């Protein structure tokens with residue numbers, strides 16, 4: 001036996017070309033051998049792999065050699081893109097054409113047709129992710145098994161995008177972004193008030209008030225402690241004395257029972273606010289108890305509850321209402337005045353009594369003021385509308401209350417749906433025992449005078 005060794009250095013082949021790695025499994029009952037330059041996309045139909053990924057690829061092995069797959073074999077192979085003109089003719093006649101994608105990056109007629117043919121003819125294929133997982137399992141290597149907390153691998157930013165997408169309420173939103181000029185390619189985000197919303201253009205998936213509620217919750221900060229926990233009460237608890245937020249904290253030894261809230265002002269400046277320390281466990285009991293009582297009361301005396309709450313809200317809003325109305329009247333008057341003034345300076349300017357510069361200056365001033373006032377009028381009108389919707393709020397709350405009758409444990413959803421804020425009083429130790437009371441501001445209702453209600457009708 002003889003031979004001539006021409007070189008001892010390794011020879012590089014197929015360098016600099018696009019390659020893919022993938023797992024191929026032989027599902028047939030006889031061996032399959034794949035030659036180096038066979039178009040991998042259309043190899044034997046019993047080989048199962050991500051065919052779509054190998055469109056225009058052949059095995060990345062020295063020419064004339066082959067890879068053999070015994071029945072049931074599963075191997076990881078590397079494929080490389082064809083060189084030259086990339087026209088693939090013959091094999092199983094699935095392509096008979098160009099396999100490149102540079103000329104038409106978004107439209108691959110040959111590819112689409114070929115992929116359809118592969119499926120129709122029953123060539124085995126499998127998504128690369130699944131193939132790889134199966135291969136690793138067979139090899140005894142650990143596969144990245146799904147996190148039980150997050151089995152579908154949703155990442156936070158996509159969830160946030162979904163939560164903040166108004167379109168799910170059945171509307172169309174236009175003017176979300178703008179550019180400074182036609183030459184400026186940067187898309188800038190438009191503030192919400194400058195976007196235009198067309199309601200009910202398609203079927204809604206979520207209700208408006210759920211959407212709004214989610215936006216409110218999204219704006220609250222959810223503090224995580226050093227131990228990585230956060231509380232369902234985060235962002236809802238306030239100090240009853242100074243009105244500042246109470247911060248969530250937990251002890252280092254990981255004992256849940258020690259979790260607490262404390263006034264954030266007290267933490268920074270001890271002299272400005274006394275301690276309002278409360279354990280989460282205690283808070284949970286107090287809130288749940290109060291909610292249970294309210295639900296129970298509404299179930300028993302719905303009409304009386306409605307009556308008392310209407311009275312309370314009317315009283316509360318009467319003063320606010322007057323102030324808003326007064327302001328609105330004044331602003332509307334001023335707008336008419338500004339319009340008159342503008343006509344006057346316009347005439348003066350036309351008559352020559354007012355110089356052009358002076359006219360420009362005055363008119364700009366008036367215009368700015370008018371714009372500002374108009375915006376204010378709109379927001380005042382909205383305030384009035386909100387005040388007028390109070391009865392609606394009561395009805396909504398009663399409905400929610402019926403839903404949560406018999407609530408046994410406090411879940412985050414019930415809490416966010418019913419409660420807007422919780423105010424924690426300083427502890428009272430005068431009786432020798434530590435007593436601490438809380439006030440709950442219910443969503444859309446304000447405080448519910450439970451004691452008063454109980455006195456009125458037991």
Ligand SMILES: [Zn+2]
Nearest residue numbers: 239242263273
């Ligand atoms: Zn405080």
